[in-house]
Amino acid sequence: MTAVKKIPKDDVVIEGLTGDAAIAHALKQCDVDVLAAYPITPQTIIVEDFQKFAADGEVKTKVIPVESEHSAMSACVGASAAGARVATATASAGLALMWEILYCAASMRMPIVLTIANRALSAPINIHNDHSDSYGARDSGFIQIYTQSCQEAYDTTIMAFKIAEDHDVLLPIMVCIDGFILSHNVERVEMLPDDAVADFLGIREPVQPLDPNNPITMGPLALTDYYFEFKEQQDRAIKNVPDIFKRVEAEFEKMTGRSYGMFETHKTEDADIIILTHSTAGGTAKVVADTLREQGEKVGVVRLRMFRPFPSEEIAEVVKNAKAVAVFEKCLSFGGAGNPLAMELRTALYHLAERPMVTDFVIGLGGRDVPPTTFVEGYEKTKEYLKKGEAPSYETLGVRK
Amino acid sequence: MSEKFDEIPMAGNIIEPGNAIEYKTGGWRAERPIHIAEKCLWVKNGTCGLCWIYCPDNAIRLIEKDGKYIHEFDYDYCKGCKICYTECPTDAIVMESE
Amino acid sequence: MALDFAKGITEIRWHGRGGQGVVTSNQMLGKSALTEGNYIQAFPEFGPERTGAPVRAFLRISKNPIQIYAQVYHPDVVVCIDPTLLEVVNPVEGLKEDGVLVLNTTKTPEEIREKYGFKGGKVVTVDASKIAMDILGRPFYNMPTLAAVIKATEIVELKTAIETVLERYPGKVGDLNKAAMERAAEEAKIG
Ligand code: SF4
Numbered sequence A: 001m002t003a004v005k006k007i008p009k010d011d012v013v014i015e016g017l018t019g020d021a022a023i024a025h026a027l028k029q030c031d032v033d034v035l036a037a038y039p040i041t042p043q044t045i046i047v048e049d050f051q052k053f054a055a056d057g058e059v060k061t062k063v064i065p066v067e068s069e070h071s072a073m074s075a076c077v078g079a080s081a082a083g084a085r086v087a088t089a090t091a092s093a094g095l096a097l098m099w100e101i102l103y104c105a106a107s108m109r110m111p112i113v114l115t116i117a118n119r120a121l122s123a124p125i126n127i128h129n130d131h132s133d134s135y136g137a138r139d140s141g142f143i144q145i146y147t148q149s150c151q152e153a154y155d156t157t158i159m160a161f162k163i164a165e166d167h168d169v170l171l172p173i174m175v176c177i178d179g180f181i182l183s184h185n186v187e188r189v190e191m192l193p194d195d196a197v198a199d200f201l202g203i204r205e206p207v208q209p210l211d212p213n214n215p216i217t218m219g220p221l222a223l224t225d226y227y228f229e230f231k232e233q234q235d236r237a238i239k240n241v242p243d244i245f246k247r248v249e250a251e252f253e254k255m256t257g258r259s260y261g262m263f264e265t266h267k268t269e270d271a272d273i274i275i276l277t278h279s280t281a282g283g284t285a286k287v288v289a290d291t292l293r294e295q296g297e298k299v300g301v302v303r304l305r306m307f308r309p310f311p312s313e314e315i316a317e318v319v320k321n322a323k324a325v326a327v328f329e330k331c332l333s334f335g336g337a338g339n340p341l342a343m344e345l346r347t348a349l350y351h352l353a354e355r356p357m358v359t360d361f362v363i364g365l366g367g368r369d370v371p372p373t374t375f376v377e378g379y380e381k382t383k384e385y386l387k388k389g390e391a392p393s394y395e396t397l398g399v400r401k
Numbered sequence B: 001m002s003e004k005f006d007e008i009p010m011a012g013n014i015i016e017p018g019n020a021i022e023y024k025t026g027g028w029r030a031e032r033p034i035h036i037a038e039k040c041l042w043v044k045n046g047t048c049g050l051c052w053i054y055c056p057d058n059a060i061r062l063i064e065k066d067g068k069y070i071h072e073f074d075y076d077y078c079k080g081c082k083i084c085y086t087e088c089p090t091d092a093i094v095m096e097s098e
Numbered sequence C: 001m002a003l004d005f006a007k008g009i010t011e012i013r014w015h016g017r018g019g020q021g022v023v024t025s026n027q028m029l030g031k032s033a034l035t036e037g038n039y040i041q042a043f044p045e046f047g048p049e050r051t052g053a054p055v056r057a058f059l060r061i062s063k064n065p066i067q068i069y070a071q072v073y074h075p076d077v078v079v080c081i082d083p084t085l086l087e088v089v090n091p092v093e094g095l096k097e098d099g100v101l102v103l104n105t106t107k108t109p110e111e112i113r114e115k116y117g118f119k120g121g122k123v124v125t126v127d128a129s130k131i132a133m134d135i136l137g138r139p140f141y142n143m144p145t146l147a148a149v150i151k152a153t154e155i156v157e158l159k160t161a162i163e164t165v166l167e168r169y170p171g172k173v174g175d176l177n178k179a180a181m182e183r184a185a186e187e188a189k190i191g
């Protein structure tokens, strides 16, 4: 592998791209061998753009226009098993239809990159953003990274291959953008030169590929006698992710000057109340924190990026001295002890002798806009609950009730 | 079966092809198929072969040697499932208790 | 509203009908601002788009990376490219007191001010419908209205916007739009 060099400014191409288009460009530069995908709103542009690259001969990728998402992920598993660099994209119902094969991809240790334009699940049918789709897949064994901007989506897609294909990981990875809010939003994106991406990623080196000259069997039966041991392997593999992730990001930073971390902290050092959220809501939360700081409020933000594996210890370390953490999340876990993000955080804090109060606000379901005022409302409520010394386990914000 | 998680191949991959041969299913057998050559179409004229087609464990060998047709069971692998016995059109296979 | 969450950001809201190209003209303005070294967000009001239905598009422009992701509630600029929409939507809703209102209309800025009781900022009117019919021969009001936006706000140079449009529509369509934009920039009335 060649040493990573800083890319000269003049080699960077700046373009206005939607989140979907940014991901399509990243996939193009990652020299994907096989892309098997089924278009679904709001991910459609990724597949459309990539099909265009293929039709115009700009990529050598074998594009498989499958008949369903179940087949898309199945084709990806097959191609990845043969040693190919593989990507696909989906959202909402499409991810739901992939469900069975998500688990196969992860447990067969296939480093597939799955980009997701997060969208609500039916019913009623809704094409807009929330995180019910990928949160539901949190136990599938995929790595999950949520991104805030088109630039971050582009960068993360490139890094995703290097993380997933690392021999200490070998796990599939979801790169998530907010449907419409980012997928259809034109932003400024700095694109790397093709050869820089090629050098950064190299060619995938499969560990045990399907090869007619050295036949092996993949995904066979393992019952009570061996199944548990394979899960032990898988569990250890995902625990390797933070180290590899940091190494890949450090290398990427050398090349681009950009890195993002497993989560981003914003004005958390002296904060009494820390907002925990992710994706585009994380951007808005930072603006809210800046504005409230001007009013003398001691507020900060943790914008989560990596939801799987969940960086429990690191987040606990950052928030442990705050009086409260206000979680804002776009998913309901119906009948659960908490909603997905707050549940992770509460578990991460449980071992602390003195823990911050955790308030949980469910926002933005089905694409309901989340203006800064929604965060202010949750922030004010959290202050109130701190005064009272108790808070409800969660509440919905921004819904007519 | 005592290997630990890090002593077995990744993801359950079977990296030595054809290793089913190491697993002798003959031990499962409660009843043993017996061949009656006089009734067998393979032995008679080299036709039929249904038992060979249906046997799930490749435990039947149909051999052609010096113009003669020979039928053999491989009792290392025959698990006594009776499929051959059920399929045989001429009752050339009978089952005997082990 | 006391708190300003969009400091240093120019926020624009477009009104049009599905098929009239507000999403495109919004993107053209955004990409022009990008060319001139700004950070942008250009996004439509998302929904199943149907020809003729009222649609909105939003643009944020800033010298610094833009972190806020929400609809625009208090725009600095409101643009409406279809005169018939003015009976359906209220273009001054949420518009800042010192904001800019840009309308495709045959009315004068004074008449518009009176109609909406809008006292501050600027009102810009342009008969983009006539310009489009004269030059393009078809009801594409979006690019001439875009030229009026630029004249009133000076958010980007007209030259940059024309280049952006020519890049998107090379050939005859681009040339005609260029002519329409130049004429609209001349004829737009600011009051
Ligand atoms: S009993 Fe079953 S396993 Fe044995 S030879 Fe017949 S078919 Fe094969």
Ligand code: SF4
Binding pocket: B039, B040, B041, B042, B043, B047, B048, B049, B050, B051, B052, B071, B087, B088, B089, B090, B091, B092, B093
């Ligand atoms: S099925 Fe019966 S007749 Fe046919 S080959 Fe086998 S033993 Fe012979």
